Amino acid sequence: MITAAAQDARGPVHVVAHSLGAVESAIAAGRVPDLVATLTLWSPAGVVVDDIAEHDEIQGQPLAPAREQGWFDFGGTALGTAFLDEVTAGLDVYATVDRYTGPAQVVHGTADQIVPLRYGQRYADVLPDATFTAVPDADHGWSSVPFRRTLLERLVDFVGSAGQG
Incomplete structure (x- = not known):
């Protein structure tokens, strides 16, 4: 998927994924790191x-x-x-992740009942250039407008700052 998107975009792409998709995307980014401009993982479900x-x-x-x-x-x-x-x-699910050395962010809710916070933290620890943000009271599905706004605002800020670097 990353390879096809990068070919269509004619260059590295910004990858954003949630839960099990975040796990798959992190693995893929480690396999084709040159095709990933930034990596954003929301509540990665390594659990x-x-x-x-x-x-x-x-x-x-x-x-x-x-x-x-x-x-x-x-x-x-x-x-x-x-x-x-x-x-x-x-x-x-962590074996190849560290091969992606570009900008990464991991955002995880503290009230996630499906994936404990420590799994998100582990991705941030394994990724060489990652930041980790624990969002107070957010659940696994980011089930409120304010929580989803937080995700999107962080994404826009992150991608925008990565483009300036």
Whole structure:
């Protein structure tokens, strides 16, 4: 996805992603760092690996039915069992992230009941040029207009300042 977007844009792109998408985007940015201008991760869900590998569940839902039907209903998205198999085979969601050395920001809500704050902090610790912001009382879905405004304002400021550097 990053490669196609960078080709269409004819240069590095600004990557912004939330939750499991943030995990995937961080991995991709580490694989093709020259194609990423900035990386913004909102509530990166690195916890999904621990949930699957240690508890055989996602967000408290057991995965046995998913294996039987071939997919898991992940908030309205059908998550195939290939992903579950990759995780149980030892996927390390932090392994290549540090190869992206450009500007990065991680924003995580302190009231996130799905992904504990420490997972967002870990991404900020692993990324060489990252900042971390904990937003008081924000939940995983950033479920209020003020919280979403905060995300967008931080994004605009971040991308704008990265373009000046």
